[in-house]
Amino acid sequence: MYWPILGAAGWLGRLVLALGCLIATPAWTWAGDAVTPQSTGSIQTTSETKNETAQGNLIGHGGPVKSIAIDAERRLGLTGSFDYAMMAWDLTGDLPKEAQRFDENDGAVNAVAFVPRSRLALSAGDDGALSLWDLDDARLVHRFKGHTAKVVDIAVSDDGTWAVTASWDRSARLWNLQDRKPGPVLAGHKGPVNAVAFSADGAHAFTASYDGAIRMFKADTGDFVRPVFRHGWGINALKRLPNDARLVFGALNGTAAVIDIDSGDTVAELGTSQRPILALAVTRQPGLVAVGGGDGRVRVFRLGDFESIEEYQNPYGPAWGLAFAPGGTALYIAGLDDFVARWSITPRDPFEPIDSPFPRRFQVSEDSDDPVDKGRVHYARKCSVCHTLKQDGKNRAGPTLHGLFGRKIASLPGYPYSEALKKLDIVWTEETVSRLFELGPENFTPGSKMPLQKMTDKSQRDALIAYLKTTEAAQNGRTAPEHSKGANE
Ligand code: HEC
Structure with missing residues (x-):
């Protein structure tokens, strides 16, 4: 008896398997275990650090x-x-x-x-x-x-x-x-x-x-x-x-x-x-x-x-x-x-569990109708494990997405882009970001080290982009402070 081998598309799937469905399930719980974080319908941000x-x-x-x-x-x-x-x-x-x-x-x-x-x-x-x-x-x-x-x-x-x-x-x-x-x-x-x-x-x-x-x-x-x-x-x-x-x-x-x-x-x-x-x-x-x-x-x-x-x-x-x-x-x-x-272990620490930031930035649940809120959830679940939105450029697996729109592909100083990405001639706009996840990185940016993942539903891509744009506007001090709250960075 063994688990099926998961395809290349399943990086998130693999994480989900390992987590016992923490990420993918909206009202996430530990099946049968101690913790059942309440799903409130509002964004749960990670403040405890x-x-x-x-x-x-x-x-x-x-x-x-x-x-x-x-x-x-x-x-x-x-x-x-x-x-x-x-x-x-x-x-x-x-x-x-x-x-x-x-x-x-x-x-x-x-x-x-x-x-x-x-x-x-x-x-x-x-x-x-x-x-x-x-x-x-x-x-x-x-x-x-x-x-x-x-x-x-x-x-x-x-x-x-x-x-x-x-x-x-x-x-x-x-x-x-x-x-x-x-x-x-x-x-x-x-x-x-x-x-x-x-x-x-x-x-x-x-x-x-x-x-x-x-x-x-x-x-x-x-x-x-x-x-x-x-x-x-x-x-x-x-x-x-x-x-x-x-x-x-x-x-x-x-x-x-x-x-x-x-x-x-x-x-x-x-x-x-x-x-x-x-x-x-x-x-x-x-x-x-x-x-x-x-x-x-x-x-x-x-x-x-x-x-x-x-x-x-x-x-x-x-x-x-x-x-x-x-x-x-x-x-x-x-x-x-x-x-x-x-x-x-010795001397034994108190029984209290590790006080980890919880829920973590990628563990959010949301049932809002607002596209920007929806986009924030997509971002938290699908991007925030590997990207931040902060200007200071602390990179995760991928480069920071701060200031993405209008930026030439693979142009952020200090990030070790793949050779494949450096050879491409793309400027990131609403349209190109949407294409990236319509076709998947493997097809739109062949040779990229970003794992294959697609968002085939256009309304999801639109929501993601709407969210990315508002965080950018807010961080540049222009508009929409309301939506910048609780950005999942
Ligand atoms: C498992 C990690 C991972 C996830 C998840 C991920 N990315 Fe990436 N991303 C990367 C890596 C690594 C690169 C750099 C690729 C390269 O150099 O080939 C990258 C590059 C990019 C770029 C190009 C940046 C530039 O400076 O040219 C964009 C845009 C991007 N990602 C957007 C996203 C969005 C939006 C999401 C969520 C829908 C996402 N990524 C999810 C790892 C990830």
């Missing part, structure tokens, strides 16, 4: 954060976001510091990893590539290409020689990081491959898939060795336990369990959940494993006896990425917010 500055949170991305990795020895962090960027964090001081930004990705960054024994790091994502970066100067060292769909997980062998990537093209691929050459392709799964891991000695690679199987391959040749485990549901997450012949996995049906690689036996079940398990983290010192779900529930277990020691609940969204802080005293939790929350 105070905890964004809470001690230790990683603040700097321009979109939801999908993954995080921590190097405990070097006290360094890596995060990958919907904003197409990877960021590196210096965790040596009392407060985290932004160390580097890695901007040249052509899609959302779904996975990040350190390369042991080097000053290199890896990112991979919706662009289907694996990118190797220099941590010191943020230079792109190499880009490995071969996957034909997005990449969602990376693992690196302990000696830093091999990386393995999991892709929705139903394969995993090995890449030699030393000679920068592609290695074997690990095939055979009947669904998207969601997660990968290496054995402690680096001789074997493990792959986990929506088809419910965990498979074992020889790392040097790519030869299939044997199936390790079969689960009745799709597997989303996989990690190897430190120095151990055991794997921990998390599945679509809420199961998280530790299995023995040799026998395939289940060693321990790590509780149960009603919602998919989306993220796992393991730390050796002290030995802990964390399990995070689509319902925002995060549980911490002790390695060894697998006793549950702490539990944490963020009611406002899923845990997409987890990593222990150096020393294992805190856990970083990545998800729908533009920042990564740091949750203190």
Whole structure:
């Protein structure tokens, strides 16, 4: 049993799947869960931001954060976001510091990893590539290409020689990081491959898939060795336990369990959940494993006896990425917010959930008849994850749309446009913006790194443009202050 592969048009769909329909449903609720935000018919704006500055949170991305990795020895962090960027964090001081930004990705960054024994790091994502970066100067060292769909997980062998990537093209691929050459392709799964891991000695690679199987391959040749485990549901997450012949996995049906690689036996079940398990983290010192779900529930277990020691609940969204802080005293939790929350395990923080801005800018509901109000909702849901309307030009995945009308395409200084966009000769007007979403970026601006999305209903496009025009007028101090209220930026 596995989920259908989603087409290229489904970037929002994928987000929606991962969110449990938070974005697409007007009166959005967590099915069966604690939070049922009231749908009032008025715009719900994001005003609560105070905890964004809470001690230790990683603040700097321009979109939801999908993954995080921590190097405990070097006290360094890596995060990958919907904003197409990877960021590196210096965790040596009392407060985290932004160390580097890695901007040249052509899609959302779904996975990040350190390369042991080097000053290199890896990112991979919706662009289907694996990118190797220099941590010191943020230079792109190499880009490995071969996957034909997005990449969602990376693992690196302990000696830093091999990386393995999991892709929705139903394969995993090995890449030699030393000679920068592609290695074997690990095939055979009947669904998207969601997660990968290496054995402690680096001789074997493990792959986990929506088809419910965990498979074992020889790392040097790519030869299939044997199936390790079969689960009745799709597997989303996989990690190897430190120095151990055991794997921990998390599945679509809420199961998280530790299995023995040799026998395939289940060693321990790590509780149960009603919602998919989306993220796992393991730390050796002290030995802990964390399990995070689509319902925002995060549980911490002790390695060894697998006793549950702490539990944490963020009611406002899923845990997409987890990593222990150096020393294992805190856990970083990545998800729908533009920042990564740091949750203190010891000493235990109060039970209150993260005070995240909620509803977030893209979680709005509205039933007004006013086209500008309708346009604001379209903007919030379909554009605000990737664009701001602010002049200061803090870009998200895409450039700011401030001052869009009358602007030549790809002309904003400082934004890393694709070569394809730079070659086009278009000026943004009501008409060209409308055409962009009537035909879709792929057709109107071929080669663009803006994902394919269409708005086939002309009245929706008109509403969106009417809204964009009023925010611009208001920001230029001309008219329509009324509509500028609560702009979803
Ligand atoms: C998933 C991210 C994403 C979403 C969602 C998105 N965009 Fe974009 N957009 C981008 C990226 C990335 C670029 C730059 C494309 C390039 O360089 O090839 C871009 C470029 C653009 C441009 C050209 C800007 C310029 O300076 O030439 C316009 C106009 C635009 N987007 C409008 C929109 C609107 C309106 C929406 C909502 C209906 C939207 N985008 C939704 C990522 C996104």
